[in-house]
Amino acid sequence: MEVLESSYKKLMDKVKNLLIFQSAVSIIHWDMETMMPPKAINIRSQQLALLSAIEHRMSTDPEIGKLLDNIMRSPHYEELGHIQKRNIYLIKKQYDEQTRLPEELVAAIAKQRAITTDVWKKAKAAKNFSMFKPELEKLLELEKKAAEILMEVKQTKTPYDALIDIFEPKMTAEAIAKVFGELKEGLVLLLRKCEASLKKPDTSILQRRVPIEIQRKIAKELAKTVEYDIESNTAGGRIDETEHPFTTGYYDDVRITTHYHENNFASSIFSVLHEAGHAIYEQNLNPEWIYQPVGTACSSGFHESQSRFVENIIGRSKEFWSYFLPKLKEITGNILSDVSLNAFVHAVNEVKPSKIRVEADEVTYCLHIIIRFNIERDLFAEKISVGELPEIWNQNYKDYLGLTIENDSEGVMQDTHWASGLFGYFPSYALGNIYSGQILVQMEKEQANWREQISRGNFSPVKSWLVNNVHRYGNLYDPADLIKKITDKELDVKPYIKYLEEKYSKLYDF
C-alpha cells in the first residue's frame, strides 16, 4: 500500500505541475488576444512554440507511464478511492493518447492548422472557397490519420467517434445522430409555428446606438447580477475586448472577453452572459480538487450547457429582464426609455432563420449544428469530399432553414472550426443545449421559485444550485454519467424542446 501511495503522490505531483503550467500558458494566450502590442506577434509565436514543446515533454514524460503501471498493477489498486481511480483513469487516457500520436504527425498537424487558418481568413475575405480547398484537404488527411490512431487507443467504432470523444467523452456519432434526429423534428415544428404567427417582434429597438463606454457599464452590471466578480478586491475574473468572445482560466483566475458594437448593444449583453456562464463553471469546480484531473470541467458539451443556461434560460427570460430592463434604462439614459418589457423580451427572442450560426436564435441554433455534424461525419466516413462541401452546405441550408446562401463566406467558410482542425467539436454545442434543458427540469424541482428570485435580481439560488449540482462534480464522471447523476435520466431531447415550446408559444401566441 505504501508503494502505491507513494506512486500515486508522485504521479499527482507531475500532473499538478502540468496543470499549473497549462494555466500559465493560458495567460500567455489570453495576453496575445487582448493586450499584446501588435508588433510582438513573432516573439509570441516563438514563445508559444517553446511552451508547447515543454508542455508536450511534460505530458509524455515516460515517468508518468511507469507510475501508472506501478499503480495499476499494484495488488492494492482496488483499495483506492473512486476519486483517486478517476484521476488515474483520466491521466492514463490523456497519456495514452499523447504518447501514441507520433511527434512528427503532431507537428505536421500543428503546422497545417496554422496554414489552413491563415488561408481560411484570406479565402473568407475573398469569398473564394477554391483558395481554401487544397489546404483544408491537406489538413483533413492529417486529422484523419490522427483520428485513426486515436480510434485504436480509445477503441471507438470509427475515427470520427475518436474525435468526438476528445470533446464529449464516450459519446458516439450514432448516439448523436439519434438525439439530433429528434431534436431536428422538434425544432423544425417550432420554427414553423413561430413563422406562421402573426405576432412579430420589433427588433429595431436593438439597433439603437449605445455608446461603447455605456456598453462597458452594462457588461459590468450584468457580471455583478450573475455573480461573476470582476471588480472587488477579491475578484477572480475580468472582462476585456476581443473580436470573438471567449473564456479562459482556472479556478480563481477566469477571464472573459466580449465585443462592443455601437449599433448592436444586445450582442455584447448576450456574449457577456454566455461567457459568464462558462466562467462561473470554471470558478466553481471543487476547490479541493484544484491541480487534479477530477478538478477540471466535464466536457465541452457540459461547458456549453452552463453558458447557454446563463445566456438563454436565465438571460433571455422575461423574469431576468423584469429586473434588468429598468437597470438597462437607467444606465443608457433615455435611449430605451420608451421600450416595454414585453417588447424588449420578444425582440431579444426573435425567431428567424439566419445564415450565420453565431447570430442564430434558440430555435434555429441547433439546426446549424446538425448540418455541421452530418457533414463532418460524412467527411470522415469518406462519403463526401472537401470539394463537395459548398454544394452540400448550401443544399442543407435550403432544406433546413429555407435560406439561399449567396457565397461561401456566409456559408461553409463562416466558422473557424474546420480550418483550426476542431473536427468533432460542433456536436457539443447542441448537446449543451440538450443538457441545459434537462438541468432546468431538475432545478425547477428543487428551486421552484427560481423565476421569482431572478425577477428580483437574486441569482444566488440558481448559482448555488448549479454549483452544487453541476460545477462541483468537475470531471468525476463522463458526461453521460453526469447527466444521469444530476437528473436521474439518460440524455433526452424532450425537456429542451418542452422548454422552448413553453417559452415561444407565449412569445408567438401559438
Next chain:
Amino acid sequence: MEVLESSYKKLMDKVKNLLIFQSAVSIIHWDMETMMPPKAINIRSQQLALLSAIEHRMSTDPEIGKLLDNIMRSPHYEELGHIQKRNIYLIKKQYDEQTRLPEELVAAIAKQRAITTDVWKKAKAAKNFSMFKPELEKLLELEKKAAEILMEVKQTKTPYDALIDIFEPKMTAEAIAKVFGELKEGLVLLLRKCEASLKKPDTSILQRRVPIEIQRKIAKELAKTVEYDIESNTAGGRIDETEHPFTTGYYDDVRITTHYHENNFASSIFSVLHEAGHAIYEQNLNPEWIYQPVGTACSSGFHESQSRFVENIIGRSKEFWSYFLPKLKEITGNILSDVSLNAFVHAVNEVKPSKIRVEADEVTYCLHIIIRFNIERDLFAEKISVGELPEIWNQNYKDYLGLTIENDSEGVMQDTHWASGLFGYFPSYALGNIYSGQILVQMEKEQANWREQISRGNFSPVKSWLVNNVHRYGNLYDPADLIKKITDKELDVKPYIKYLEEKYSKLYDF
C-alpha cells in the same frame, strides 16, 4: 572548425530557448502587476515557482557546460568573431554563477526574500523597524553566503563587489567610492547655491487637480512625442497602471506602467518619460542579435542612463516644454492656461532636500544613492550591523541633506530593495546619471542642434543618436568599455555636474 561551429550553434539554440522562455515569464509577471484578478495570487505564486524551476533547469543544463568546454578548448577558438566570443563569455559567466550557487541556498534566499518583503510591507505600514530587523538579518546572512561564493567565481576583491558586478559588470566598490566622492562634492555645492538663491519656483501649480482620464491622454501624447509607439497597428509597447511604475519586455514587446494621482499630474508625466527611456532602449537593441546574450542591455547603470536621459535631460529641459506645454494646456483645458513656460520649467525642476528618494530632484537624487551605497558596503564589510541601520541612516540624512527623519518608514524602510535582496543595485542609479552626463556631451558634439529640434517636438535626431550610439551596442561591451566606446573617455563625473551647473544656475540665478 566544423565541430566548433556545430557546438556554437547548439549552444546558441539552448540560450535562445532560455531567452524566449524568460520573455514569456516576464509577461506572466507583468500580468500579475497589471491585469491579474486579485484572487489569483495563490495560483500565480505556484505558476511562478514552477516557471522559475524550469528556468533554473534550463540555465544550469549540464549540456551548456559541455558545449562551452568543447568551444573553449577547440584549437579554432581564436578564429571566432568578437560577437561570438562575447556571447560565449556572457553565457559562461552566467552559467558558472548559476551552477556554483547550491540549489538549497538559492531556494533559501528566494524564500527569505519573499518573507522579508512581506514583513517589510507590514513593518513599514506600522513604522516599526524592530519588526523588520530579524528578517532582514536572516536575509543578509544568506545574501552574504551567496556573495562569498560569487566572489570566488567572479574573482572579485570583496563579496559586495560580486553583487555590484551582477548589475554593473566589472565595477567595484572602490571605483564607485572614488567617483561618488567627487559627485557628492559637486552636488552639495550645487545644492547650497540653489538653497541660497532668492529665486524660488511656485510648485503649487503642480498640485492643480487634473482628472485621471486627462492624465492618460497626456501619457499617450508624451509617448508619441518621444517615439515610444503604443497606439499604431504596429505598436511594440503599451502603458498600464501600477503603484510603482516599471518597464518590462523584450524587443518588439516592451511595456511600461505609470501611476496617476489627481493632485500630482507631474508624477505620471515624469514616470512615463522615465520608463519610456528604458523601453526605447530595450526596443532598439540590435535586431540581428535577438535571442543572443549580446542582444541584451549592457547594465542596470546604462539602463538608468537612458531613462534619466529621457526623463531629465530631455524631459525637464526648457526646450522640451516650449514644445509640450502648449500641448499640455490644450489637453488639460483651462487648468494650466495661466502658467508661463519659465514658471512651469522651474516648478518641475525645483531643488529641495526631501526624505524620499523616488521624489528627489536631480541635484539631491544621487545623495540619496550615496548614502545607501555607503551603508551597503559597510554592511557587507561587517563594519555595521542591521540593528544600527536606523541610527546611521538618520545621521546621514542630517549630514547630507539637513533633514530630520521622523520615523523609519520615511527613513531606512522607504525602499523595497534590501527587503527584496537587491543589494548592490543602488549604485547603478547614480552611475546612470553620471553616464547620462557623458553621453550628453558626446551627443552635443554630433547633434549640435538637438535643443532646437526638441523645441519643435522633433525627438527623432536624439532618438537616432541614442539608438546608434548606445542601444545598438547591446551587451557587446562591459559598461566601462561601452562608455569609453561612446565617449572616448573613462567614467567621469564632471560632465554630469557641468550639465547640472549650467541648468540650475539659469533656473536659480547663480
